[in-house]
Amino acid sequence: xxxxxxxxxxxxxxxxxxxxxxxxxxxxxxxxxxxxxxxxxxxxxxxxxxxxxxxxxxxxxxxxxxxxxxxxxxxxxxxxxxxxxxxxxxxxxxxxxxxxxxxxxxxxxxxxxxxxxxxxxxxxxxxxxxxxxxxxxxxxxxxxxxxxxxxxxxxxx
Numbered sequence: 487x488x489x490x491x492x493x494x495x496x497x498x499x500x501x502x503x504x505x506x507x508x509x510x511x512x513x514x515x516x517x518x519x520x521x522x523x524x525x526x527x528x529x530x531x532x533x534x535x536x537x538x539x540x541x542x543x544x545x546x547x548x549x550x551x552x553x554x555x556x557x558x559x560x561x562x563x564x565x566x567x568x569x570x571x572x573x574x575x576x577x578x579x580x581x582x583x584x585x586x587x588x589x590x591x592x593x594x595x596x597x598x599x600x601x602x603x604x605x606x607x608x609x610x611x612x613x614x615x616x617x618x619x620x621x622x623x624x625x626x627x628x629x630x631x632x633x634x635x636x637x638x639x640x641x642x643x
Contacts, residue, residue, distance in 0.1 A: 491639035494548045495632060501540045502628055508534035509621050517610035524605045527614055528597055534617060535594040538587060541628070542567050542578070549575050564591055576634055579627050586620040589613060 508530045517527040542563050546553050550571070554562035568584040570577045579587065593613055596603075 488639045490548065491635055494544060495635050495639070497544055498541050498628070498632065501537045501544070502625070505534055505537035506625070508537065509618060512614045512618055517605075517607040517614065524607045524610055527610045528605050531590060531610070531613055531617065532594050532597045535587070535590040538590075539563065545575070545578065545631070560591060564588060576630070578631050580623065583620055583624050583627060586616055590617060
């Protein structure tokens with residue numbers, strides 16, 4: 487077994503667990519119920535994307551060899567996750583998953599930079615619903631990535 491790939495798999499499981507914990511928060515919170523609930527939803531959505539982006543960054547560094555370097559590297563990283571890279575790795579996410587994650591990435595950007603703008607509970611509820619709807623597909627795709635990494639790690643050098 488390749489130790490670096492086994493470590494990568496463990497790190498990806500850690501990030502996946504963080505994403506799932508944020509999903510559980512989103513299931514319990516109604517952003518329309520109070521300003522505090524809207525804020526809790528916003529933080530959970532932000533952290534959910536950060537967990538996914540951490541997965542993508544780890545894969546880019548360990549499997550692809552580097553992160554995108556362009557100014558819009560967050561978008562480029564997400565776009566690359568939807569690409570099949572023959573001889574390197576399969577696509578991590580399907581097009582529908584990448585599209586849903588683009589919405590979440592846009593929110594993450596707003597959350598970090600739009601601190602003077604009030605939170606919109608209806609938009610938060612819609613994004614929370616979209617993330618929860620896509621989550622089973624996203625998690626299945628992460629399972630496929632893990633199976634790929636397990637296979638590669640068990641191949642003789």
